[in-house]
Amino acid sequence: MSERLLLDMDGVIADFMGSVYRTIEAETGDKLIHADTVDYWFGDTEHKPLILDIMHREGTYRHLDVITGAVGAVNRLREQYDVVVCTQPAQSKTCETEKREWLAEHFDTDFAEQAIVTRDKSKVLGKAIIEDNPYIDVPYEVIMFDQAWNRNRIGKYRMFGWHDLRPIRRVM
Numbered sequence: 001m002s003e004r005l006l007l008d009m010d011g012v013i014a015d016f017m018g019s020v021y022r023t024i025e026a027e028t029g030d031k032l033i034h035a036d037t038v039d040y041w042f043g044d045t046e047h048k049p050l051i052l053d054i055m056h057r058e059g060t061y062r063h064l065d066v067i068t069g070a071v072g073a074v075n076r077l078r079e080q081y082d083v084v085v086c087t088q089p090a091q092s093k094t095c096e097t098e099k100r101e102w103l104a105e106h107f108d109t110d111f112a113e114q115a116i117v118t119r120d121k122s123k124v125l126g127k128a129i130i131e132d133n134p135y136i137d138v139p140y141e142v143i144m145f146d147q148a149w150n151r152n153r154i155g156k157y158r159m160f161g162w163h164d165l166r167p168i169r170r171v172m
């Protein structure tokens with residue numbers, strides 16, 4: 001059996017923050033860009049309460065943009081590895097359903113059904129995870145998917161977008 005590569009969703013394949021910035025602009029008029037968030041927990045923005053509110057609203061996770069290049073690259077990786085999405089649910093009742101529908105829309109139903117939605121990624125088995133959370137602590141390799149909010153993490157593996165799969169090849 002091929003080795004399992006875990007894949008975080010938000011900030012890795014789904015552009016959660018892009019959607020958050022659109023909502024903030026619509027509701028407050030403030031224009032934010034990805035470079036403005038350098039603290040993973042939003043400690044650097046006055047909009048933190050609004051961001052947390054958006055995070056827990058029903059519907060938030062259903063219509064996120066795909067991060068550039070993710071669909072083609074992930075489907076290529078699936079030919080070689082057992083790629084499984086591993087994502088944490090937000091508090092809204094519909095979050096898990098929205099995430100699976102999003103995966104079915106942009107990938108396929110198998111991929112959506114296999115996805116692991118969990119509050120504890122350390123209990124999941126895998127050889128590595130592609131992740132944007134700089135504070136992740138798991139007993140397998142972490143490949144940081146570069147974002148403005150994770151540059152504080154010093155690690156062995158970092159990928160700068162879906163145009164470069166070499167860090168994955170080095171781990172797997």
Ligand SMILES: [Mg+2]
Nearest residue numbers: 008010011132
């Ligand atoms: Mg994430």
